[in-house]
Amino acid sequence: xxxxxxxxxxxxxxxxxxxxxxxxxxxxxxxxxxxxxxxxxxxxxxxxxxxxxxxxxxxxxxxxxxxxxxxxxxxxxxxxxxxxxxxxxxxxxxxxxxxxxxxxxxxxxxxxxxxxxxxxxxxxxxxxxxxxxxxxxxxxxxxxxxxxxxxxxxxxxxxxxxxxxxxxxxxxxxxxxxxxxxxxxxxxxxxxxxxxxxxxxxxxxxxxxxx
Numbered sequence: 001x002x003x004x005x006x007x008x009x010x011x012x013x014x015x016x017x018x019x020x021x022x023x024x025x026x027x028x029x030x031x032x033x034x035x036x037x038x039x040x041x042x043x044x045x046x047x048x049x050x051x052x053x054x055x056x057x058x059x060x061x062x063x064x065x066x067x068x069x070x071x072x073x074x075x076x077x078x079x080x081x082x083x084x085x086x087x088x089x090x091x092x093x094x095x096x097x098x099x100x101x102x103x104x105x106x107x108x109x110x111x112x113x114x115x116x117x118x119x120x121x122x123x124x125x126x127x128x129x130x131x132x133x134x135x136x137x138x139x140x141x142x143x144x145x146x147x148x149x150x151x152x153x154x155x156x157x158x159x160x161x162x163x164x165x166x167x168x169x170x171x172x173x174x175x176x177x178x179x180x181x182x183x184x185x186x187x188x189x190x191x192x193x194x195x196x197x198x199x200x201x202x203x204x205x206x207x208x209x210x211x
Contacts, residue, residue: 042080042099045069047109049095055200056116056143060088063111067097079103089144090115090191115145115189115200123185123208129177131208133185137170140189148189149199150174154181154210177210 049063062084067074074080080097087093090113098106120136133150140148148164152174164172167189177183186205190197 039099039102039104040069041105042067042069042074042097042103043105043107045074045097045103045107047095047097047107049109049111051111053112053114053198055114056090056139056145058088058139058142060084061093061111061113062087063095065095065097065109069103074103087113089113089142090146091144092193112193112198113143113191114198115140115143115191117201118148118187118189118203121185121187121203121206123206125208125210128211129175129179131174131177131183131185131210132171133174133187134171135187135203137167141167143189144191145189145200146192146197148172148187149197150185150187151202152177152183152185154178154183157181179210182207182209 046068048066050065051063054061054063065076065082067076067080076082079101080099080103083096083098085094085096092110093113094108094110096106096108116139118135118140120134122134124132124134126132131152135148137148145167147166148169150162150164150172151159152162153159154177157178162172162174174185184205184207187203188199188201190199192198
């Protein structure tokens with residue numbers, strides 16, 4: 001009888017051990033499920049925009065972004081999403097890439113929106129050694145440009161410039177010109193970014209003989 005009792009005790013102990021082992025394996029499985037691979041920081045990625053400067057169009061500008069991480073080109077919508085800020089009017093626009101899926105964190109790049117080409121330029125020379133330059137300021141004002149620059153050059157002379165620090169002004173009298181000389185005039189708008197003037201394209205060039 002004692003041998004039977006000993007055998008029963010051994011069987012009970014084995015069952016308990018197997019039950020504990022099963023519980024341990026279940027816990028290990030739960031712990032493994034709770035663990036996830038560390039997400040890579042997209043802040044370490046390289047961002048290349050399709051352009052670094054673009055003229056104002058009146059619509060939001062959205063350069064495409066090439067994102068590379070450790071030599072691998074990432075896929076938008078799978079590895080990251082893109083957002084844009086201040087990307088409609090002149091100035092510094094920002095592109096932000098936010099990691100998703102296997103990637104975390106974010107990284108930003110910027111591009112410049114410059115004024116559109118100035119139109120409607122006219123030059124009138126009615127007074128001695130002077131010229132009145134006029135242009136359309138409507139688009140520059142809408143784009144939040146900072147002002148204009150006039151370039152003029154008499155035949156055989158160096159180029160000279162006059163700056164107009166406002167988009168509310170659409171004309172300027174240029175004085176001390178060389179009388180009797182054929183002089184060319186053109187206008188461009190600019191925006192100030194980080195304390196520096198960034199210029200848009202020049203208008204068409206007009207030539208006039210100064211009185």
